[in-house]
Amino acid sequence: MDDLRELYQEVILDHGKHPRNLRALADATCSAHGRNPLCGDQLTVYLKLDPNGIVEDAAFEGRGCAISVASASLMTELIRGKTEAQARLLFEKFHHLAAGEGEDTVPPELADELDRLQVLAGVRQYPVRVKCATLAWHTMQAALSGAREVSTE
Amino acid sequence: MAGMTKLREPSRANAPYDIARVRADFPILARTVYGKKLVYLDSAASAQKPRQVIDTLTRVYEQDYANVHRGAYYLSMKATEEYEGAREKIQRFLNAKHRHEIIYTRNGTEAINLVAASYGRNFLKAGDEVIISELEHHSNIVPWQLLRDEKGIVVKVAQITDQGEVPVEHVARLIGPRTRLVAVSHMSNVLGTILPVAEIIRLAHAAGAKVLLDGCQAITHLPVDVQALDVDFYAFSGHKLYGPSGIGVLYGKEALLDAMPPYQGGGDMISTVTFEKSTWAALPNKFEAGTPAIAQAIGLGAAVDYVSALGLDAIGEHELRLLEHGMARLSAVKGLTIYGTTPGKAGVISFALDCAHPHDISTIVDRSGVAIRAGHHCCQPLMQRLGAPATARCSFGLYNTTDEVDALVDALGKVREIFG
Ligand SMILES: Cc1ncc(COP(=O)(O)O)c(C=O)c1O
Numbered sequence: 001m002d003d004l005r006e007l008y009q010e011v012i013l014d015h016g017k018h019p020r021n022l023r024a025l026a027d028a029t030c031s032a033h034g035r036n037p038l039c040g041d042q043l044t045v046y047l048k049l050d051p052n053g054i055v056e057d058a059a060f061e062g063r064g065c066a067i068s069v070a071s072a073s074l075m076t077e078l079i080r081g082k083t084e085a086q087a088r089l090l091f092e093k094f095h096h097l098a099a100g101e102g103e104d105t106v107p108p109e110l111a112d113e114l115d116r117l118q119v120l121a122g123v124r125q126y127p128v129r130v131k132c133a134t135l136a137w138h139t140m141q142a143a144l145s146g147a148r149e150v151s152t153e
Numbered sequence: 154m155a156g157m158t159k160l161r162e163p164s165r166a167n168a169p170y171d172i173a174r175v176r177a178d179f180p181i182l183a184r185t186v187y188g189k190k191l192v193y194l195d196s197a198a199s200a201q202k203p204r205q206v207i208d209t210l211t212r213v214y215e216q217d218y219a220n221v222h223r224g225a226y227y228l229s230m231k232a233t234e235e236y237e238g239a240r241e242k243i244q245r246f247l248n249a250k251h252r253h254e255i256i257y258t259r260n261g262t263e264a265i266n267l268v269a270a271s272y273g274r275n276f277l278k279a280g281d282e283v284i285i286s287e288l289e290h291h292s293n294i295v296p297w298q299l300l301r302d303e304k305g306i307v308v309k310v311a312q313i314t315d316q317g318e319v320p321v322e323h324v325a326r327l328i329g330p331r332t333r334l335v336a337v338s339h340m341s342n343v344l345g346t347i348l349p350v351a352e353i354i355r356l357a358h359a360a361g362a363k364v365l366l367d368g369c370q371a372i373t374h375l376p377v378d379v380q381a382l383d384v385d386f387y388a389f390s391g392h393k394l395y396g397p398s399g400i401g402v403l404y405g406k407e408a409l410l411d412a413m414p415p416y417q418g419g420g421d422m423i424s425t426v427t428f429e430k431s432t433w434a435a436l437p438n439k440f441e442a443g444t445p446a447i448a449q450a451i452g453l454g455a456a457v458d459y460v461s462a463l464g465l466d467a468i469g470e471h472e473l474r475l476l477e478h479g480m481a482r483l484s485a486v487k488g489l490t491i492y493g494t495t496p497g498k499a500g501v502i503s504f505a506l507d508c509a510h511p512h513d514i515s516t517i518v519d520r521s522g523v524a525i526r527a528g529h530h531c532c533q534p535l536m537q538r539l540g541a542p543a544t545a546r547c548s549f550g551l552y553n554t555t556d557e558v559d560a561l562v563d564a565l566g567k568v569r570e571i572f573g
Contacts, residue, residue: 003187004520008513008571017572039512040529040542063542065510066572126516 007122007129008066011074016066021059021076028059034139036131036152041068045076045139053084058140065132071120072136078113084144086110091137098133100124170471175463176552178203189522192557196550197342197370197501198526200395202456209455210397213448221447222421222438236447239454240437246457247387247404248378253436254410256403257445261369262292264388264403265336267440268365269296271413272386273334279305281333284362286311286319286348287538288341291531293367297336307331313538317344317493321352332362339371339387343530343546344493345476345501347371354384363409369393373550374472374499376465379404391449395551396456400449403440410436417442460551468551472500475549479558486565492539500549503530506565508572511545517571518564525561 025031025046035042043062050056058076063069079087089107094117096104106114123133131152142150176182181201184191193201213235219228221236237252244252258264273296277283283297287310297308311323324335335357340347354364365386368377372389379387386405392398405413415422415433419442424432433439460468479502483489488507506514511527518525526546529536536542547561 004517004567004571007516013572038528040533040536041512042542063510065512067513129512129516132512 003125007126009119009122011119012066012070015070015073019060019069019073021073022061023059024061025057025059028057030143030146032139032143032148032150034135034142034150034152036064036068036135038128038131038152039065041065041132041135043068043072043136043139045072045136045143047140047143049084055079055082055084055087060136060139064135065129067120067123067129068132068135071133074117074120075136075140078116079140088141088144090114091134091141094120094137095134097121098123098130170463170467172471172552172554176554178205178459179552180204180207182552186522186524187520189520190560192521192523192560194547194549194553194557194561195524195526196373196553197393197546197548199392199398200373200550201552202395202397203459205459206396206452206455210448210452213451218448220444232447235451235454236445239450239457242454242457242461243402246377246461248380249404250380251407251436254404254407256405256410256437256440257450258388258401258403259399259446260392260401261367261388261390262401264386264401265292265365265367266296267403267416268336268386268388268405269300271416271440272363272409273297273300273306274304275414276412277304277306277333280307280331282307282309282327282329282331284309284311284324284327284332284335284337284357286324286337287313288317288319288344288346288532288535289336289338290342290367290369291533292369293336293338294534306333310534311337313344313346313535314495316495317341317346318495318497319346319348321349321356324353325356328356328360328362332357332360334363334365336365336367338367338369339377340368340374340499340501341493341535342370342501342548343503343532343535343544344495345498345503346493346495347375347497347499350384351382354382358383370501371499373460374465374469376469385409391453391456394453394456395459396453397446397449399446400453402453407436410440413440415439415442419443421445463551469499471551472549472553475553475555475558476500476502478555479547479549479561482558482562486562487569489565492541492544501546502548503544503546505541505544506568506572509568511543513572514545514565514568517568518561521560521564521567523557523561523564 028046029049031046041064046059048057060072123129219232221233240255309327357364363385368389391400422442492503515527
């Protein structure tokens with residue numbers, strides 16, 4: 001049960017049940033559709049970038065497990081105000097953390113964000129669930145790269 | 154054919170099903186996961202193996218192994234005898250008329266692809282219609298779509314009812330002058346529904362169409378008599394029938410298989426080869442190019458012996474008790490929805506909880522040792538029809554107990570504890 005509590009921390013349960021920014025963005029500058037073929041979960045990520053390449057707004061639509069919804073919800077909060085490059089770097093660092101790839105350097109300007117993402121570190125004990133945690137992020141990255149579709153396989 | 158084991162008489166119908174003895178045959182059931190007793194409720198994905206099958210594989214590799222059909226020496230002849238002996242066991246298991254109507258494949262998927270590639274490509278023309286149903290596994294959807302893209306055939310889909318049934322009228326509605334093949338599941342891997350296949354076959358035959366049944370699930374729960382059914386093709390996987398993975402079966406009527414061209418070319422499937430022209434071997438070798446899964450086929454023979462000795466009637470009765478217990482216990486769980494509620498179903502229960510996604514359910518019950526599947530179960534179109542992107546699914550094998558069903562229900566309590 002303790003292992004499970006570590007995976008399903010209060011923050012995750014909260015974001016899973018009450019996801020933030022769960023909506024379409026009518027004025028999105030880019031968006032992408034992500035699928036996890038393993039479980040059939042799907043979501044769409046919407047981004048609005050200002051002319052300087054700063055994420056002005058981020059939102060998502062879709063259904064999924066608590067892990068994937070919580071991760072998407074946290075992501076939309078954390079990348080707001082970041083540059084495109086910072087958003088990509090945050091994903092890189094988050095991926096490292098979720099996959100349990102050991103010590104990593106933390107860029108000072110993303111330290112708080114990575115700190116908040118620590119609640120998802122529990123997935124590293126559950127290899128098949130890492131894809132749940134990263135689905136929204138893969139989709140965000142695809143949207144930034146101009147792709148419409150992405151699959152985690 | 155030598156080396157056949159005599160089947161136990163099917164007079165066990167009234168004998169009590171000795172579940173403790175059955176479980177003792179499955180070594181894996183004694184193991185623990187995360188320090189908890191394993192409760193394996195995913196036999197619809199793949200079944201565990203009895204000692205009799207495991208020992209057969211070991212014996213083949215330790216004592217009786219060589220390539221088949223190729224050597225004029227003792228071991229090769231012995232391996233060939235066992236390999237063909239297993240075919241005969243499967244023939245009797247299905248009550249096929251001829252041994253050579255049993256074609257070995259890698260799995261049920263390959264068996265269906267064989268029919269689509271050989272029968273479909275050669276006997277179906279643009280505009281011809283193949284009827285499938287809404288509850289099909291991707292294995293019985295995609296091969297027909299490939300054929301559609303290649304040949305211009307039309308794939309029609311019979312709808313299910315809200316209880317998850319495929320009434321014969323839903324198939325009848327789609328049958329027309331261009332219907333050439335009806336390819337449906339004998340039993341659904343998600344809903345557990347047993348389809349009215351005898352009626353579907355009569356209906357299709359009256360319209361001049363052939364019938365392929367995807368028996369991957371049904372074969373483990375129900376007695377199947379291909380002659381009584383008068384079915385044209387029957388496909389299943391060995392690994393769900395308590396046999397090894399890597400071996401599957403296509404049953405086809407002799408006349409149809411005879412008329413069909415080979416599926417793959419290579420060794421073992423030819424009669425003569427010159428650079429100008431080759432001629433094909435007789436059935437079943439025509440469809441078994443290359444070195445087959447030798448030990449796996451013999452292992453499947455052992456699995457068929459095992460299941461036959463217990464008797465599918467007795468197994469079916471035991472599993473029905475599990476199903477009834479499971480349906481009663483699960484439907485009493487607060488916030489739980491069951492998908493597939495027809496009384497005409499066998500040992501599979503798909504469900505969802507209002508508080509947690511199937512993935513989260515599966516992760517949580519796993520920590521109590523309970524193995525269930527979560528996801529789309531290779532049936533995405535069915536999921537769309539059900540309006541559920543995924544379900545959790547427990548499925549019963551001949552070794553499960555009502556206590557294990559209770560263990561699942563208890564573990565679901567933990568899901569509620571966490572997700573509230
Ligand atoms: C109804 C049905 N058809 C086809 C298959 C495919 O079986 P396999 O993957 O062994 O080829 C399965 C099992 O996953 C099934 O349940």
